[in-house]
Amino acid sequence: MxxxxxxxxxxxxxxxxxxxxxxxxxxxxxxxxxxxxxxxxxxxxxxxxxxxxxxxxxxxxxxxxxxxxxxxxxxxxxxxxxxxxxxxxxxxxxxxxxxxxxxxxxxxxxxxxxxxxxxxxxxxxxxxxxxxxxxxxxxxxxxxxxxxxxxxxxxxxxxxxxxxxxxxVSQKERNRKRGRNLKALKEACAADPQNFFLQYYLGVEWLGLGKPARAQPYLESAYRNLTDNHLHFRMPALRYLSTCLNALGKFDEAICLGQEAALRYPDYTDIYYLTGIALEEKAEYKLAVKWFEEAVKCGVPPVLYTHMQGAGSFLAYFHMGYCWENMGRPDIAKACYEQALDANNRYYYPVTSLFLLMLAHHGPRSAFAYFEKKGYLSDSPLALCIAELFFTYGYPGLAKKCLTGSEVSRHVTDEILYHLGRYRIYAGDFQEGLISLERIPPDSQFSNMAVTHRSMALLLTGCVKECRNLALAMWKNKQLRPTARALLRICRFMLQNGVTASGRQGSQEEMVQCFLDLLNLCHHYLPDRPGDEVKNLKQVTSILERILSTSSKGIQKLDRFYQDKVNLVEELFKYKFGAGGVGV
Known part of the structure; x- marks a missing residue:
């Protein structure tokens, strides 16, 4: 043959x-x-x-x-x-x-x-x-x-x-291999100091280990000394060198390198993208947009040019959107973010930007209507991302609606059950929320997290004894034991009218974080129906604040917790009335 x-x-x-x-x-x-x-x-x-x-x-x-x-x-x-x-x-x-x-x-x-x-x-x-x-x-x-x-x-x-x-490859395994490679490369370079291929690889290994300062001289030497007869080495050396300069904050050098390289390789997408990043970091937004636009025009570069997928499409569009926002044009920014999502709906970063734009300028319900109209809620990963944004910003009811669309509901996974269950609980739909969470099998990766939200639902509906029983069951799971300990203390507090047994409380740092996490869940509660309040919410919140106030560490964490809440509101306020406040 x-x-x-x-x-x-x-x-x-x-x-x-x-x-x-x-x-x-x-x-x-x-x-x-x-x-x-x-x-x-x-x-x-x-x-x-x-x-x-x-x-x-x-x-x-x-x-x-x-x-x-x-x-x-x-x-x-x-x-x-x-x-x-x-x-x-x-x-x-x-x-x-x-x-x-x-x-x-x-x-x-x-x-x-x-x-x-x-x-x-x-x-x-x-x-x-x-x-x-x-x-x-x-x-x-x-x-x-x-x-x-x-x-x-x-x-x-x-x-x-x-x-x-x-x-x-896992980070641990990647670092192990890089350490092995570095040792061998150093020995090889010592024996052959003019081998620019070895210098290229040394630069790549140092950059991969998060050491751009050590990587830069090797990559610069490789780029300057390798010729176009070895483009499949020279081009990645160029791209990694530009990445190094950006990582080191040497933006002027990165821009000069980009200008030089663009003249020699006018069809190299990645150099336009990386130079755009350097200009963006210098707040030269108008110039940065021009470089990102050139990256999009180039698209996929010639085959020999090492290429980061997305540099000429969704990555460039996303950064263009960011630049336009900072130039006070959220209308153009919105179109760029949409183009980024159209090019790659697995690249979720534009979703956050679109969410903040719509929330700031049109409010939560209009934001939901926008995502629904665009069809983003028909894609499960995108719907999950958008739902979590609504939940984070205090709209559990809208988060719940993101996951009840026909496309998402036809492909229910443990992940969807988990998020839908907790959104339902904090939107005041306790029964349906508990049903969703109880459908998650014990061996699921979401099982431990689900049981914490089930316990909160029981607390918020006044089922304290049932919550205590669930916490005792959680105690058997070593991973859940700190949370179980915190829940049991809250239950004792509620059942004994504020008198708690001292008992073993675990490490202060660990317990403070558990109580803080539970307090954060309380603050997510916002019922769908106006006036439909849970009478136990105020009591549970008060108990958690009281417990946290019994230690200096708890007081510090509690103060930081509420300061973060204030900062979130200020961030949205600035987003609405700051540079992006022209209107969408």
Missing amino acids: NNTITLAMIVKNEAANLAACLESAKDQVDEVVIVDTGSTDNTLEIAGRYTDKIYTYPWQGDFSAARNYALARSSGQWILSLDADERLFCEPGQLRKTVEKDEQIEAYLLPLDYPVNESTGEYNRFMVLRLFKNTKDHYFAGRIHEQVIIHKNEAVGFAEDIIIKHQT
């Missing part, structure tokens, strides 16, 4: 990721070769379900050596190289079609999507050389951040429809 393809991988302790990776690629390749460098979990067992070509290689601190060992055991005419925490996405047979379409091409750069924020769909896209002919001229070089050596640039093609997606 011509153009056979081998998936060649090196792995170590990848039991959590390996199966998903192999599942994504198994139907696209003819052979799977896995080299294990010292796993102590069941990685080898999982690998054995997909291939019998499994080898062990003693780890020597050299990634290229391990990968070249895998190449030597691969019989395919082409090599696909993946890491275990990556997934392959393409149409059936697409890999084979790609390697067969041009005999002059010896290697392909593939897009690698690295998630920035999975919940909002933000990711960075890089072009990486992962598909290449299996010949003696093609091999890996570099002990760390190894690269495939291809001697003829004209023999490298692009395959944009074969996408590799990196899985989200």
Whole structure:
């Protein structure tokens, strides 16, 4: 068979990721070769379900050596190289079609999507050389951040429809890998100080660890010394350098860099976006808008340019909206925020801005009508976001309405039940609220939070003994024990007319926070029906304030609590009558 393809991988302790990776690629390749460098979990067992070509290689601190060992055991005419925490996405047979379409091409750069924020769909896209002919001229070089050596640039093609997606990595694991990489990169740079690829990677690692000051000189050196023959390194060096300068507050330098780069790379979306950010930070809003507009005009940049998804669409629109607000044009800002949501309805930040605009200028009910008319309440994640904003700003009844639309109610999840239940309770609909919360199964991630709101509903309806019984049941759950202790003290206070047993109260800091959290829930109560007040609300609130006032820590926290409430009102007042007060 011509153009056979081998998936060649090196792995170590990848039991959590390996199966998903192999599942994504198994139907696209003819052979799977896995080299294990010292796993102590069941990685080898999982690998054995997909291939019998499994080898062990003693780890020597050299990634290229391990990968070249895998190449030597691969019989395919082409090599696909993946890491275990990556997934392959393409149409059936697409890999084979790609390697067969041009005999002059010896290697392909593939897009690698690295998630920035999975919940909002933000990711960075890089072009990486992962598909290449299996010949003696093609091999890996570099002990760390190894690269495939291809001697003829004209023999490298692009395959944009074969996408590799990196899985989200926990912060702890990411930092562990960065620490390991830094050590190896420092050693490699010491041995080869003029290797600007290594300097690029050093800058990336430092930036990833939140150390932009350490990252800047390496990224600057990489950008200034790498040529356009290595655009897939030079462009990310440029983008990360701009990010560094912004992070360090060196906005003038970032703007100068952006102006210089825009002349040389006029179709590079990300540099317009990042320069716009620098101008925005300097309150040069009019100029910032022009740069964001250029980013939108560019859209998706040329394939070799590393790109942050959204820089030419929803991210740029959102920041344009912010700038227009600060220039006193909330009408234009509103349109920009809407464009941002239209481009990506998983990017929720414009929702908060739209909410504040509508609330400040038209009031809560008109704001609700606006979101409903726009269709935002038909999308469950957006509806949840909008509902929480209404609840936070003191409108539990409208929060409840956000989650009772036909589309949302047809796909009821534990999350929706939880939020709907608590909104109903604080809108005065106790019975329906309790029904919603009681539908949440005990093993749900929302179960513990739900039981706290159930207890508050019982307190606010005067069912003190029932609340006490529920608190005793909560006591059995170690995570709920501090809240249970606080509830039991409130119940004793109410049942004994203000006389409380001393007993064990737990740490002062922990208990003060529990009482404060319960007080905050009381302040969310606003019944739908005028005059429909709960007689116990004042009593429960008074008890909580009295308990908090028995310690200096409690008094400090209580004072801060009410100051925050005042600040929230002032913020909305300023929002309405400040820079954005022209009208929408």
